[in-house]
Amino acid sequence: METTLVFFSQLSMCESKEKTFFKLVHGLGKEETSKEAKIRAKEKRNRLSLLLQRHEFHEGTHSSTSGDWAKHTRVSPEEAVKWGESFDKLLSHKDGLEAFTRFLKTEFSEENIEFWIACEEFKKSKEPQQITLKAKAIYEKFIQNDAPQEVNLDFHTKEITAKSITQPTLQSFDVAQSRVYQLMEQDSYTRFLKSDMYLDLTEGRPQRPTNLRRRSRSFTYNEFQDVKSDVAIWL
Template sequence: MGTSLIFVSQLNMCESKEKAFFKLIHGSAKEEASKEAKIRVRPEEAGRWGESFEKLLSHKDGLETFTRFLKTEFSEENIEFWKACEDFKRSKDPQQILFKAQAIYEKFIQTDAPQEVNLDFHTKELITQNITQPTLHTFDAAQGRVYQLMEQDSYKRFLKSDIYADLIEGRPQRPSNLRRRSRSFTYNEFQDVKSDVAIWL
């Protein structure tokens, strides 16, 4: 019994930044369902999200609600990529920058990536050429294009959606249909596998 206590303690101490980032960009179905259940927004607060896309994304519940909306449209890769880039830009040491850049590239950028975002050839090619020596600005152009796409397209549909209307009117949230496209994968699929970074790099 004493041995298992030490073992658990060691596991907790070994929770690395890489594992945390893995969870960030892959998510967990249980965590998503929990977040959805916890979102409690006052109608006036939700109303402010309609003023600008920036206000929506800068509010924690706004970001989570918009992510939920994109999942109903099967285009959540856009917001997941944007969030991964925001986290990436807060990286400090070179090893962390390299690790996270590679993870983002493999999940969102490379051809046939599990959640490939829609980018023009030039932007994609530039990232591919620089991915071996990434900087904090490696994904700036791609993130900007994805942001613009969401602002001009998805955000406008979000403002007309039932999800947003329910919040504005103060109605209880309806359960979302969170089916996934077959080529996407989630952290959930790896729960029975040891958290070895080499598995997904």
């Protein structure tokens, strides 16, 4: 009897220890899971906040700059009408270039005109060292993959330009500049001529703040969708 009692007592103790261990591990697992969930929720909140701040920053900046230009421009309707005759006439006029640049900013595609302007300035370089430094800077800013203001160029054009700047000349960006010029002329320029900004100028009407057409590239649909799907975690 004594032996039997001792045996059941040991079994009971082992069982109790196993249950205690299981509860301890299970409890830690729950706690760990809860901590991870809170961390993920915090990261998603911070991420959404950053995205919204970027979007609001771009919206506020572009709206205000468009409004400021509208208040101070003195372009005559006759001069503005000439911009509609050709893309060259628009770009050759100081106010026309400025108006078109501001229009592109509302579409978040100002890198195209900025690249074109950079190429025009590059062609004025005289010193060999200056040509080399400027060519590298333009390539890294506008053309190389993942450049901060990468323009939309096909692979062949990029390849030609990359080879050309190994020993840069004043013609190194001619092919790329021509390609971007064509894209602007066939796409953005036609929309500019139909925009309120341009029509107001040609008709002598007070300029109105230009509405944004697209979201900033930093605020992509996929990123927002990923955050939105877990909105219940924040509540």
